[in-house]
Structures are given as C-alpha cells and as structure tokens.
Amino acid sequence: MLFQSRLPKLAIPNTDVFHYLFHQGRRSYSRERILYRVDGSDETLTLAQLEERSEKLAKVLIASYSIKPGDVITILATDSINFPIAFFAILAAGATVSLIPIQKDLGYLDVAGRLVQSGSRLIFTDQALLSIAETALAIIGVIPVITLEEVDSRFPRYPHLDVLLKQEVSAPRFHLNSVSDSRKHIAFINSTSGSTGKMKSVLTSHAHFIAVMDATRATVPENTNPEEDVWTSTISLGYYICGKLFMGLNILLGIPVVLLKKPLDNTSLDVITQHNITFLFITPTLAAQIAKADTTNQDFSSIKWLLSAGAPMHEKLRCSVSQQLNGKHLTLEWGTTETMLLAIQVDEQTCVPGSSGTLTNGIEAKVIDTETGEELGPGEEGEILVRNSLCPFVGYKDNDEANKDFDSEGFFHTGDVGYLDSTCNVFIKDRLKELLRVGEGYGSRISTSDLESALFDHPAVASAVVVGIRDESTQIYHPTAFVILQPGYDASSETAKEIERHTTRELTGLKQLSGGIYFVIKYPTVGFKINRGKLKSLIHIEEGQVKTSMTHTRLLEVAV
Numbered sequence: 001m002l003f004q005s006r007l008p009k010l011a012i013p014n015t016d017v018f019h020y021l022f023h024q025g026r027r028s029y030s031r032e033r034i035l036y037r038v039d040g041s042d043e044t045l046t047l048a049q050l051e052e053r054s055e056k057l058a059k060v061l062i063a064s065y066s067i068k069p070g071d072v073i074t075i076l077a078t079d080s081i082n083f084p085i086a087f088f089a090i091l092a093a094g095a096t097v098s099l100i101p102i103q104k105d106l107g108y109l110d111v112a113g114r115l116v117q118s119g120s121r122l123i124f125t126d127q128a129l130l131s132i133a134e135t136a137l138a139i140i141g142v143i144p145v146i147t148l149e150e151v152d153s154r155f156p157r158y159p160h161l162d163v164l165l166k167q168e169v170s171a172p173r174f175h176l177n178s179v180s181d182s183r184k185h186i187a188f189i190n191s192t193s194g195s196t197g198k199m200k201s202v203l204t205s206h207a208h209f210i211a212v213m214d215a216t217r218a219t220v221p222e223n224t225n226p227e228e229d230v231w232t233s234t235i236s237l238g239y240y241i242c243g244k245l246f247m248g249l250n251i252l253l254g255i256p257v258v259l260l261k262k263p264l265d266n267t268s269l270d271v272i273t274q275h276n277i278t279f280l281f282i283t284p285t286l287a288a289q290i291a292k293a294d295t296t297n298q299d300f301s302s303i304k305w306l307l308s309a310g311a312p313m314h315e316k317l318r319c320s321v322s323q324q325l326n327g328k329h330l331t332l333e334w335g336t337t338e339t340m341l342l343a344i345q346v347d348e349q350t351c352v353p354g355s356s357g358t359l360t361n362g363i364e365a366k367v368i369d370t371e372t373g374e375e376l377g378p379g380e381e382g383e384i385l386v387r388n389s390l391c392p393f394v395g396y397k398d399n400d401e402a403n404k405d406f407d408s409e410g411f412f413h414t415g416d417v418g419y420l421d422s423t424c425n426v427f428i429k430d431r432l433k434e435l436l437r438v439g440e441g442y443g444s445r446i447s448t449s450d451l452e453s454a455l456f457d458h459p460a461v462a463s464a465v466v467v468g469i470r471d472e473s474t475q476i477y478h479p480t481a482f483v484i485l486q487p488g489y490d491a492s493s494e495t496a497k498e499i500e501r502h503t504t505r506e507l508t509g510l511k512q513l514s515g516g517i518y519f520v521i522k523y524p525t526v527g528f529k530i531n532r533g534k535l536k537s538l539i540h541i542e543e544g545q546v547k548t549s550m551t552h553t554r555l556l557e558v559a560v
Contacts, residue, residue, distance in 0.1 A: 001377045002366060003420050005359035007218065007346075012390055013210035016176040017187050018091040020210050021251050022051050029226065029254035036081055038259045039232075039271060043081040047251070053085045053165055055173075058092035060164045062171035065122055065144055069094035069174060072189055074120040076100040076111060078128050079237050079259045082148040082161050084247050086124040087237075094174030095121075096186045101238035103525065108135035116140050117201050118189050118397075127151045130158070182207035183391050190240045192337045200396045202338050207391040212340040213248050215360040219333065219344045221305045226254045229278040229304070232271065233257060234264035234286060240337065241309060245281060255279075266293040269300075276302040282321060282330060284313055285523065285530065288463035291320035291456075292486060300326040309333045314453035315353055332356040334426055336414055338405075339393060342386055343426040355425045362390035365426075366411060367419055378422045381429060385411040451479055451513065454506035458499050460489040465523060467532045469515045469539050480515030482535050484522065491519035515539075 015024055031048035038044075061067040073090045075097070077083055090097045098118040100111060111132055115123070125133045126148045133145060147160040176182050188204040233246045237259075246257045258275045262268070266289040271277065280303065282290070287308060303326040308318075318330045334343040334356035342365075344350070345357035359365055366385045367376040376382045387393065387410040396402040405413045418428040430449055448466040455464035463484040468477035489495055496517050503513060524534035 001375055002364060003359060003424050005361055005363045006424055007215075007358065007361045010211065010214045010361045010390060012179050013182045013207040013214075014177065014179045015182060015210070016091070016094075016174065016185070016206045017209050018054075018088060019175055020206075020213070021088075021248060022047075025210070025213065026252045027226070027254060033254050034256050035251060035254070036084060036257055036259060038081055039261060039275070045081050045084065047254070050084055050088065050251075054088035054092050056165050057085060057089035057161065058174070059169050059171040060167055061089060061093045061095065061122070063169040064164075064167070067093050067095050067122065069185060070096060071121045072096045072098050072118045074098040074100060074115060074118060074123045075125075075238065076102075076129050076133055077124060077126040077148050077238070078102055079233065079261070080126065080148055081259065083237050083259075085161065086146075086148060087243070087247055091187060092174060093171075094185070096189050097243070098189045099238045099240060099243065102129070102236040106132070108132045108139070112136035112139045113199070114191060115143075117191060117199065122146065124148060124161075176206055179207070182210070186394065188240070188243070189397060190337055200399055200402045203394040203397055204340070205391060205394050208340065208388070208394065209244075209248075211362060211388065211390040212244065213252065215341055215344065215362070216244060216249055217252060218346055218361070219307075219331070220249070220253070223304055224253070224255075224278075229255050230275050230302075231255055231257045231279040232260060232264070232275065232277050234260075234281050235283060236263065241281070244340065245307075265289055269293070269295065269298055272302065273299050278302055279305040279307070280325070282306055282308045283529075284308070285463075285525065287313060287317055287321045287330070288484075290324050291317055292462050293324065295324050300324075302326075303328050306330040307333060309335060314449045314456070316453050316456055334416070334428055336412070336416075338395075339386060339388065339412055339414070342414075349423065350425055352425060354427050356428055357426065359420075359424045359426065362388055364389055364411075365420060365424075370417065376419070379419055381417065381419045384414050384416050384418055384420070384426070384428075386414060387411045448479070450511060451481070451503075451507065454503045455481055455483065455499065457506065458502045460486055460495055460499060462486045463523070465530055465532065465535060466513070467536050469536060478515030479511075479513050480539065481513050481517045482520050482523070483517055485519060495519075 032046050034044045034046050035050060036045040073095045075086055087097060098120055100114050115136060120143060122144045123133055124146050130147065130151060137143060145158045147158050150160045176185060183205050185206050186203050187206045187209050190202045190204065192200045192202060231246065231250055233242050235242065237246065250257050260271065264271065264286065306325060306328050308330055321330050322328060329351060331345040331351065333341060335341045341360050342363055343357045344360050350358040364387050367380060367382045368374060368385060369376060369382045392410055393406060393412055395406050415431055416428050417430050418426060420426055451466040452464045455461050461483055465482045466479050469480045470477050485491060499517060524531040
C-alpha cells in the first residue's frame with residue numbers, strides 16, 4: 001500500500017539555497033535584525049552583515065582560490081560569530097558544504113577520513129582545531145586552510161576571514177533559476193553517523209534542502225513570535241540538523257540564535273533563563289540528562305517548543321523531559337541523514353503518543369514485511385520505505401553498493417521499523433539493526449526501546465541503553481543493558497539485583513535482560529547518537545558465560 005502525505009503539496013524548488021533563504025523564502029523583516037549573538041560576549045551579526053560578508057567571502061573563494069560549483073569545502077570549527085558567514089559563503093560560491101561536527105573525542109584521523117571521503121578542496125577551521133586540521137592534512141595531502149579568526153603566532157601562514165573580507169575582488173554570482181538545476185547541483189555532502197555501519201557520504205541537492213525547509217516551517221508552533229523569541233543551538237553547528245534549524249529556519253523567520261561556547265548539558269541549563277530561550281533541540285543524550293536533573297531552582301517559563309530527532313525515544317523519557325522544561329510537549333520529527341525530514345508533528349491529530357507525526361509535504365511511504373518484503377497496510381509493522389515526490393533523493397557519493405538502499409522506484413530503505421496509521425501518522429518502534437532476535441529456533445524480534453523504558457523507571461537509573469550481545473556457541477542474542485546510575489547509587493551487586501527485580505516485574509516472556517546489566521560512566525557517541533556498536537565491542541561472550549536467567553547478571557564498571 002502506498003501512503004501519501006495529507007499535507008498540502010508545496011511548490012517544486014527552482015532556485016539555490018542562498019537565494020531561497022535570504023530572498024525568496026524568508027518573511028519580510030528588517031535587514032538590521034540581529035540573527036546571531038555569542039553567549040558571554042557582545043559579538044552580534046545582523047541579517048545584512050551576514051548576507052554581505054558571505055557574498056564578499058564567496059567572491060574571494062572564487063577569485064583567489066579558484067572554487068567552482070561542485071567543489072567541496074569543509075568547515076571544522078567551534079561555534080562562533082563567523083561560522084555562519086563561512087557556511088553561507090560556500091553556498092553563495094556554488095560550492096558544496098561539508099560539515100564536521102565538534103565532539104569531545106574528535107581526532108585527526110577522524111578529520112582526515114572525512115576530508116578524503118568528501119573530496120574537500122579547502123577547509124575553514126579555527127584556533128581550537130587548527131592543530132588537528134594540520135595533522136590530518138599532513139596525512140592526506142595539503143589543501144588551502146582559512147581560519148575563522150586571527151590565530152596566534154605559531155600559525156602565521158594561514159589567512160583569516162577578517163583579512164579576506166577586506167579584499168576587493170570581482171567574481172560571477174552563483175544563482176540557480178530552474179527546477180532541473182536546483183535538483184542537479186549539490187548543496188551539502190554529509191557523512192552518516194556510522195553508529196550502525198560503515199560511514200557513507202550523503203549528497204543533498206539544493207532542491208532537496210529547500211523542500212525540507214519549506215516543510216520544516218510548518219512544524220513551528222503557532223505561538224512562535226519572531227519579534228520576541230530567542231533560540232539556541234544545544235549542539236555543535238557542525239551537525240547537519242543545525243544547518244536546517246539554526247542556519248536555515250531561523251533566517252526564514254528572523255529569530256536570533258545564541259551561540260554557546262560548549263554544548264548544553266545538565267550543568268548549563270541556566271543559559272535558558274539568562275537568554276529567555278524559547279526553543280531547544282533535545283538530543284537523546286541530553287534528554288537523558290535533563291529527565292533526572294535537579295531543576296528545582298530553575299525558571300524555564302520562556303520555553304515554547306521542544307524538538308527531538310535522530311533516534312526513537314520512549315514515551316516515559318519524553319514525558320520526563322517535558323515535566324522538567326515548563327511542561328512543554330517534546331515533539332519528535334522523523335528523518336534520516338539521507339532524506340532529512342520525513343514526518344512532523346503539527347497539531348493535536350499528529351501529536352499522538354508514540355507518534356513521530358504525519359508524513360511531511362510531498363513524502364510517500366511504503367511499509368514492507370522484514371522477512372518477506374510484502375507490502376503492508378495501516379497498523380502493520382515492518383520496515384518503512386520513503387521517497388520525496390517534490391525532488392528525488394540523490395543518494396551516496398561514489399558508493400554503488402550503498403546506493404542499493406534506493407530502489408528503482410526511488411524509495412529509500414530507511415532501516416526504521418514501525419507502522420503508519422490510516423491518517424499517515426508514523427510510529428517508529430526501532431532501528432532494524434536494533435531489533436533483537438531472541439529465543440530458540442528461528443527466534444522472535446523484540447524492541448530495545450521497550451527494555452530501556454522499563455529500566456528508566458527505576459529511580460537508580462539515570463540512563464539506559466540495551467544492545468544485543470551474541471553468544472557464538474549458541475548463536476543466540478542476549479539483551480544486555482548498559483546503565484548510567486543516578487548520583488548516590490553505587491555500582492554494586494545489590495543495586496543490580498534491585499534493578500533486576502524491577503525489570504522482572506515490568507517485562508515478561510522473551511523481553512528479559514538475559515545478557516545482564518553493566519554500569520558505565522558515560523556512553524560512546526557518534527554524532528549526537530549513542531554508539532551501540534562500541535558498547536557491543538566492550539563485551540566478549542565465551543562459551544557458557546551467558547545464562548538465560550538474570551540471576552547471573554555480571555557487573556562491569558567501564559569508562560568509555
């Protein structure tokens with residue numbers, strides 16, 4: 001059965017991202033409106049300054065660096081007032097943006113791999129990341145480097161953005177003005193998270209990004225007031241979703257964004273009060289921190305909108321976050337790196353418990369049986385396939401094998417398991433690779449999110465992740481929990497037994513933690529998602545080590 005979005009079909013994009021955001025798409029507001037300011041400083045950037053400086057820098061890229069449409073330029077930088085200028089200069093030059101998100105354990109080999117994978121011709125970086133960039137380039141070969149600010153005397157050979165903006169050069173302006181060109185030219189190349197497989201480079205056309213932006217605008221709450229609201233990016237601007245929300249949607253609406261010097265966590269929630277923040281993007285890891293944080297003396301009355309994406313989140317966790325943050329409903333959107341936005345919550349009919357919302361404008365979907373490939377109907381659970389009728393998905397860069405995920409009809413195999421109801425609301429149960437086949441014989445599939453929800457209910461559990469560990473001797477997968485404890489609880493056998501007793505009351509049948517419970521200090525991540533593959537690699541199961549009864553739970557204190 002073919003499911004088709006019930007939302008109005010939007011106009012087919014016919015321009016480039018830069019022209020769309022600054023002219024065709026944005027609402028009318030003063031060009032002197034401040035769109036960015038930096039927390040703890042007096043640095044600001046208006047719409048006029050952003051557009052003018054981006055276009056100036058684009059001319060320099062074309063005239064002085066011979067950048068052509070289709071060339072890839074990477075940004076490896078911490079959040080700063082100049083980050084958006086570099087971002088839009090790349091687009092204004094007709095080049096392709098490649099973002100490397102900043103994470104705590106990011107290393108030069110990670111950077112080198114991204115640069116090679118994207119085929120980058122130039123890199124923007126800053127003082128904090130310059131050494132990593134240099135080491136990466138020493139491995140793969142030198143490409144031009146531009147720094148976003150003046151760096152210290154150890155690095156005198158690199159031009160910085162402020163100097164380049166003073167150059168007077170002329171260059172042709174890049175502009176797309178047809179549907180075919182908007183679909184053909186690539187605006188972004190983005191690496192998949194790699195949390196469930198080999199990293200791949202996803203190509204996003206100008207048309208695709210614009211279509212998503214038009215649909216995203218429909219997700220904004222009705223009480224949004226661009227003249228008063230203030231947003232902040234809780235994670236690095238180097239994440240692709242921040243390009244959509246904080247270097248896209250905010251410009252269309254004219255809402256200022258406060259740039260933070262480090263990602264938001266449970267220790268810095270006072271930023272919300274200081275700046276009267278009205279919108280927060282909540283990653284799964286941030287949700288787990290907020291859900292059980294002590295917010296007794298915090299005032300979050302300014303918050304109007306909470307949004308999460310990137311991974312299924314069980315209802316109990318969503319409700320806990322909502323209760324902590326002014327009682328606002330934590331809305332979900334569903335999408336993938338390959339397809340961006342697929343389903344949204346826009347009204348009471350789409351904000352139903354467990355739903356990621358309705359298929360967004362122009363999206364079509366099918367649900368197929370994970371064993372037989374048979375097409376299923378409303379309420380029947382299987383893998384969800386999608387395509388965008390407004391613009392075709394481009395696929396992966398130089399990867400014929402990965403492009404098999406896109407079939408001959410243009411449908412993308414998302415790897416997400418769930419179902420659609422009769423009104424095209426989407427219910428994601430799990431990732432296909434995160435459904436665990438348990439039990440004897442051919443086994444049965446169970447959802448990790450059900451197990452995580454039961455664990456989360458226990459007061460000792462701050463966060464829980466469940467993965468399947470395979471016993472090679474029996475070829476049976478054992479659901480295994482990795483738990484971060486709340487302060488005041490010890491990683492002891494008594495704590496483990498109490499959590500076991502609790503989950504036994506909550507879970508029945510095949511839904512058991514037969515692999516046991518492990519206590520960890522933190523979770524490994526790829527992007528802003530938890531790296532389940534890395535958790536699996538921490539445990540080696542030898543013959544006879546795993547029992548089917550939780551009374552044999554093993555304890556492990558691991559810093560990952």
